[in-house]
Amino acid sequence: MLFIKNLNSGYEELHVLKDVNLEFKNSEFISVVGPNGSGKTTILKSIFNIAKVYQGSKITFFGKELVELKVHELILQGIAYVPQGRINFSDLNIEQNLLLGNYHIKDKKTIQENLQTVYDFFPELHKFRHKLAFALSGGQQQMLAIGRALMLQPKLLLLDEPSLGLSPKLTQELFAKIKEISRKGTLVLMVEQQAKKAMEYTDKTVVMESGQVRLFGKSKDLLKDKRLGKVFLGGK
Numbered sequence: 001m002l003f004i005k006n007l008n009s010g011y012e013e014l015h016v017l018k019d020v021n022l023e024f025k026n027s028e029f030i031s032v033v034g035p036n037g038s039g040k041t042t043i044l045k046s047i048f049n050i051a052k053v054y055q056g057s058k059i060t061f062f063g064k065e066l067v068e069l070k071v072h073e074l075i076l077q078g079i080a081y082v083p084q085g086r087i088n089f090s091d092l093n094i095e096q097n098l099l100l101g102n103y104h105i106k107d108k109k110t111i112q113e114n115l116q117t118v119y120d121f122f123p124e125l126h127k128f129r130h131k132l133a134f135a136l137s138g139g140q141q142q143m144l145a146i147g148r149a150l151m152l153q154p155k156l157l158l159l160d161e162p163s164l165g166l167s168p169k170l171t172q173e174l175f176a177k178i179k180e181i182s183r184k185g186t187l188v189l190m191v192e193q194q195a196k197k198a199m200e201y202t203d204k205t206v207v208m209e210s211g212q213v214r215l216f217g218k219s220k221d222l223l224k225d226k227r228l229g230k231v232f233l234g235g236k
């Protein structure tokens with residue numbers, strides 16, 4: 001349902017992604033791993049149209065061409081992006097932050113239903129719903145950032161390094177939660193530094209190197225693949 005064909009993209013003069021071809025299905029949980037600067041974040045930014053996507057690249061989601069779409073149009077297509085660094089509105093409380101995720105929806109009943117869905121999924125967000133975002137722990141902030149994306153009931157969720165700064169235990173809990181999101185019918189692309197840990201939870205993994213896809217396959221197979229370590233050590 002998400003097809004990426006001959007994707008070439010970058011920033012102004014810098015050509016980062018080179019002929020990336022990928023194909024994902026509904027409900028899959030995908031990890032995107034690779035060394036620093038290999039182009040992981042740029043894949044997410046290309047899908048969300050905040051990197052410069054060059055002519056000839058094709059990204060289609062449920063048959064719809066995404067490359068020309070603006071961010072608000074992508075959101076209407078069911079695509080949500082959680083950038084690196086748990087960006088929340090620090091002077092607003094949890095509930096106000098979550099409601100911002102539905103700024104484009106008028107129907108109050110739908111908004112309440114979405115809020116309830118997020119609270120059912122992350123009970124801690126409900127418990128602390130009146131707490132200001134700046135006063136939350138790292139894990140709670142990450143839940144909030146993901147919760148705001150879930151307010152959109154996304155069909156495609158793009159996550160950039162959700163485990164950043166979290167303890168090993170919280171990281172595992174978060175990966176398990178994200179897997180649950182995918183099982184409910186959302187395709188999740190998760191960029192992660194903690195490659196092996198992420199791969200224990202994901203169905204498939206994209207291994208990036210120098211702007212190209214080096215390996216793509218089932219996570220459990222790639223975990224045993226000797227080439228995985230070589231990519232991270234910079235060898236060929």
Ligand SMILES: Nc1ncnc2c1ncn2[C@@H]1O[C@H](COP(=O)(O)OP(=O)(O)OP(=O)(O)O)[C@@H](O)[C@H]1O
Pocket residue numbers: 011014016034035036037038039040041042043
């Ligand atoms: N906004 C930008 N403007 C110019 N160059 C950029 C920009 N963002 C990233 N780059 C460059 O693009 C290349 C790929 O960056 P990208 O952020 O996709 O890497 P990454 O794999 O996500 O790395 P990391 O693991 O460090 O997050 C790098 O050389 C980086 O310096």
Ligand SMILES: [Mg+2]
Pocket residue numbers: 040041042191
């Ligand atoms: Mg990155």
